[in-house]
Amino acid sequence: KQEVTQIPAALSVPEGENLVLNCSFTDSAIYNLQWFRQDPGKGLTSLLLIQSSQREQTSGRLNASLDKSSGRSTLYIAASQPGDSATYLCAVRSLAGTASKLTFGTGTRLQVTL
């Protein structure tokens, strides 16, 4: 059974700092990995999707890497802003095909302070 762990569970940083969020998974036979953002009381917003054949994806100040063999992914946020404050969720898709299911980590709650 796939298990996804995110460390740390919570993180507080001053504005402008670069930061890394970690995600690890137990079964390396994945189809892809997706990072989401969730604001309090809101739904999930997709940030980055990395296919199993890729090593990284970038969108603006966000960069996600994937090391499938070691079961790890990182989300790098450059020059953090108070608007980045949210919970960040990592989710792994374990089977090919459209019927495959996501396994989620419990998230990292990020607070960026002024």
Next chain:
Amino acid sequence: NAGVTQTPKFQVLKTGQSMTLQCAQDMNHNSMYWYRQDPGMGLRLIYYSASEGTTDKGEVPNGYNVSRLNKREFSLRLESAAPSQTSVYFCASSEADGYTFGSGTRLTVV
């Protein structure tokens, strides 16, 4: 905007009452999913539908039923609500390009 629409956004039920959560997507995705989110537990899969006409159990299906009405719509039914079903429910749809989630239904069972 294209996406996944869930109704209602909030609901309070008494123990034993029934209700149906509605979900519709307009992205022509084949697969649809229902998740619940509880503090400290992350998101857990309740049921999913790989394509129109098929449904399968996920990790926590007990106490729920689903219907894939057509390609667009996937509903979740609680036949006899229990306090343990107090949660936030998310519907999602997917193709190879990843998942899209609805904004959620916050359900409280008293």
